[in-house]
Amino acid sequence: MIGGKIVFKRAREKIFEEYIHKNKEKFFKISYIYLKNKEDSMDVIHESIVKAYAKLTSIKDLDKIDKWFIRILINTAIDYIRKNSRTILVEDKDMEVLINKSKDQGDSFNLLIENLDEELRLIIILKYFHGYKTREISEILSLKESQVKNKIHKALNLLRKEIEEE
Known part of the structure; x- marks a missing residue:
């Protein structure tokens, strides 16, 4: 039976590895919503991956790995903010990049989303940019x-x- 457990564990690890590789941009966007800092976002993503890997055997249905990992990521970001207990501001250079990007695309929608509070912004991004259903977001x-x-x-x-004011 030990050999079966090893094969089972390796299969889970392979699925997890593929999932992480496939969704790394999504993870960055979600963590950046909370942290507004590239380096902190990357730290939280890495910490989330380590936490998830350690608990990989606890997930019963691998079809739900996305919801499971996103929840770990969000909780890790919130813990990071609490632990560092500092106000995280968008740096001027980051805002300039965002403004220029939206001008280049002719789309100021990204800037409008940035003005929403954290929770509303996350819900909008999960729903309209990542295609989650209301039930999944809940x-x-x-x-x-x-x-x-x-x-x-x-x-x-x-x-x-x-939009009407613009």
């Missing part, structure tokens, strides 16, 4: 589905107002 963020729907509605109303 599981990831440990919120009720109705709360997620209300927050989506609130965020969209705020974005509409900003």
Whole structure:
């Protein structure tokens, strides 16, 4: 039976490795929402990978690895903020890059999203940029589905107002 456990463990590790490699840009975007700093975001991603790897045998359904890992990533980012207990501001150079990028693309939507509070911004990005369903977002963020729907509605109303003012 020991040989079967080793094969099972290696198969999980391979699936996990492929998942991490395939989704690294998504992980960066999500962690950056919280930390607003490239280096801190990378640290949180690496710490999340280590935590997830250590708990890899605890996930029963590998089809749910995405929700499971995103939850670890978000919790690690929140813990990082608490641990460092400092205000994280967007650096001027980062904001300039964002402004120039949106000008080049003719799309100021990214800037509008940056003006949303952290939770609303995360929900909008998970829903509209990564294609998560309301139910999945509620599981990831440990919120009720109705709360997620209300927050989506609130965020969209705020974005509409900003667009109308421009």
